[in-house]
Amino acid sequence: MKANRFNMLMLAVTMLLTFVLAACGNSASNSENNSKNGDNSSTAGNSTEATASAEAGDKKPVKVVWWHSMGGELGTAVKQLVDEFNASHPDIQVEEVFQGTYDESLNKMKASMDADSGPSLIQVYEIGSRFMIDSKAVTPVQNFIDADNYDISSLEENILGYYKFDNQLYSMPFNTSNxxxxxxxxxxxxxxxxxxxxxxxxxxxxxxxxxxxxxxxxxxxxxxxxxxxxxxxxxxxxxxxxxxxxxxxxxxxxxxxxxxxxxxxxxxxxxxxxxxxxxxxxxxxxxxxxxxxxxxxxxxxxxxxxxxxxxxxxxxxxxxxxxxxxxxxxxxxxVVVGGASLWILNNKPEEEQKAAWEFIKYLAEPKTQAVWHINSGYFPINKKAYDEQNVKDNLAKYPQFQTAIDQLHSTKLTPATQGAVMGxxxxxxxxxxxxxxxxxxxxxxxxxxxxxxxxxxxxxxxxxxxxxx
The missing domain is CATH 3.40.190.10 (Periplasmic binding protein-like II)
Structure with missing residues (x-):
């Protein structure tokens, strides 16, 4: 995408967009993540295996910067997810950065594009979807799904439906409500x-x-x-x-x-x-x-x-x-789903985009979704999360949530319930x-x-x- 065209788009859309009440995340809570580079020490020796091992140990993890709008207790829940991912993926390190409300975060993304100082991954509220597509600034997650032959059959169809355009999933749902x-x-x-x-x-x-x-x-x-x-x-x-x-x-x-x-x-x-x-x-x-x-x-x-x-x-x-x-x-x-989804920016190196995709896949796992659901109150996007014992226990404590589950599942996906989109x-x-x-x-x-x-x-x-x- 050419810079001039993007700048014209940014200027025009910025004039049209105004701040609205964000669905959630009004308090700032910026967190630093531990970066685990692993043990770089190696035994002495001249063998090819030893040299390769040392080189692997010296390799720095791929850094993924994730901008989000989850403040307060939600921000604490986000940090927990990031810390657990980083601990289990030493080759990738995610840095989560709270950027204020959804509007504030989106405006910061626009300002960062030419300087290449923006995030690898950004959380955008559902009504920002049309703009994100029109910006030409993202790599659709469908590209990674196809390349990985990633199975989305366990993900909620009515949630995915909002973020599908021309049968392409452009972003991955993260926090979802109705x-x-x-x-x-x-x-x-x-x-x-x-x-x-x-x-x-x-x-x-x-x-x-x-x-x-x-x-x-x-x-x-x-x-x-x-x-x-x-x-x-x-x-x-x-x-x-x-x-x-x-x-x-x-x-x-x-x-x-x-x-x-x-x-x-x-x-x-x-x-x-x-x-x-x-x-x-x-x-x-x-x-x-x-x-x-x-x-x-x-x-x-x-x-x-x-x-x-x-x-x-x-x-x-x-x-x-x-x-x-x-x-x-x-x-x-x-009902139409509300909340936000995760978008991968296309101005980052391929390796960084792939690393962001690995993080997205981790967030979509049943166990991760179970923890997120319990700590946030948002829907699990993975239906298998309801089989997790902690989710069953939480539903027993808050049986009122069954209404929300039933309402989501009883909704037939049509253009009306898929949700309106406009820039x-x-x-x-x-x-x-x-x-x-x-x-x-x-x-x-x-x-x-x-x-x-x-x-x-x-x-x-x-x-x-x-x-x-």
């Missing part, structure tokens, strides 16, 4: 609702919210989060952008203002207007706090938050989980959140708010597409 409905079982019982039959439809949720709103408590609160809108489109079996959700050809138009968007916003607005739901803004941290304080009976949140929510409610109330709701009468649809997704997500706020506060009616947002997103998509043609 949203579920969390509800307070104790509040359900007190309101005369059956906690063993949680709401399944938009209408069920509205009825439950009305019953739960009493004694100073409110039925629900759902963060104004673009990710939820994307998920609720998919759960209705509807595409978010045209051209097969941007997968049969690059998207050129937003479908935000179609029936799926109108139905979703009106459903939420009606609960807010009737005061059976609270508008707590855009941060899921705020709805989570209200839920754990017993102020609201239901909320939407990521499966990656499940362990923290269940532990936070311990001794106060029992947490229930249910599938993402959909309008009554719909049977199609399902301006971060900015589009903020535009959607603006429109939702306008509709909820009455600044604009629902149709007008979504029409304006769809038009703005469409214009941004088309501008972006011109930069990569």
């Amino acid at each position: 949203p579920v409905l969390y509800f307070n079982k104790d509040m359900f019982k007190a309101a005369g609702l059956n906690p063993d039959q949680p709401p399944k439809t938009f209408e069920d949720v509205a009825k439950a919210a009305k019953a739960l709103t009493k004694d100073g408590k409110t039925g629900a609160s759902f963060a104004i989060y673009g990710w939820f809108m994307e998920q609720l489109f998919a759960n209705q079996g509807k595409e978010y952008v045209n051209n097969g959700n941007g997968r049969t050809a690059p998207a050129t138009e937003s479908l935000l203002n179609t029936d799926a968007g109108i139905n979703t916003v009106n459903w939420l607005k009606e609960m807010l207007d009737s005061k059976t739901a609270l508008n707590l803004g855009r941060k899921t941290d705020d709805t989570k706090k209200a839920f754990l304080a017993g102020q609201i009976g239901m909320t939407l949140d990521s499966t990656g938050s499940l362990r923290g929510i269940v532990d936070g409610a311990k001794g106060k109330f029992e947490v229930g989980t249910a599938f993402l709701p959909k309008p009554v009468g719909l049977t199609d649809g399902g 301006v997704f971060p900015e589009a997500r903020q535009t959607v959140e603006d429109a939702m706020e306008q509709a909820f506060t009455g600044t604009k009616d629902t149709q007008k708010a979504l029409d304006d947002a769809a038009k703005a997103i469409t214009e941004k998509i088309q501008t972006y597409n011109k930069t990569v043609q």
Whole structure:
């Protein structure tokens, strides 16, 4: 790829991308890794074998620099995985480097390309996938899969599906989640609702919210989060952008203002207007706090938050989980995976790229995935991880996670559930959140708010597409 072309792309996309709330990893935790070069000593002698042995001992391990956005406890879990890999692979040494939020990390990658000071491997959130492909800066992992004849049959098809384009797997999933409905079982019982039959439809949720709103408590609160809108489109079996959700050809138009968007916003607005739901803004941290304080009976949140929510409610109330709701009468649809995947940069030597691939394979192993799942709360991407005893024990401790597993496995992979892709997704997500706020506060009616947002997103998509043609 020519530098001039890349620079033009970087400039254009940087102008379009804006910071969005990162799914996870807000605290910095940079770690240093132990580099084990092995024992370089050798016995004296003039034999060819002794000379070869000494040369092998002197050979430095291949260094792989991995940029990630896992801070706090997740950063500690990442360091554990890296340390274990380095201990068992003396010929490769991975250096994990925390780079802030997903947006911050991606912007740093762009700035590093010409200077060749960037990483060998980078974790990028799912909505950055279209940009990563268009950047021409990556080697698809499919190349390594084919060269190794690597078996991916044990990996989750619905997770791989998001990161496949033209039947090519461009990156390897790492941290994966989807949203579920969390509800307070104790509040359900007190309101005369059956906690063993949680709401399944938009209408069920509205009825439950009305019953739960009493004694100073409110039925629900759902963060104004673009990710939820994307998920609720998919759960209705509807595409978010045209051209097969941007997968049969690059998207050129937003479908935000179609029936799926109108139905979703009106459903939420009606609960807010009737005061059976609270508008707590855009941060899921705020709805989570209200839920754990017993102020609201239901909320939407990521499966990656499940362990923290269940532990936070311990001794106060029992947490229930249910599938993402959909309008009554719909049977199609399902959830889109969220989270991030690992991309190998193509401006590094072949040896370094191969070493990064070895690390990726290690991360995908059942035992590694079991440890990552337990320490992070994210899905294992390898189905065989569920056979590990530590995962079985964890599921017994957190049975609510079975809901997330069942929801993932019950999702039929279609363009809608595979997930939308567009080069301006971060900015589009903020535009959607603006429109939702306008509709909820009455600044604009629902149709007008979504029409304006769809038009703005469409214009941004088309501008972006011109930069990569």
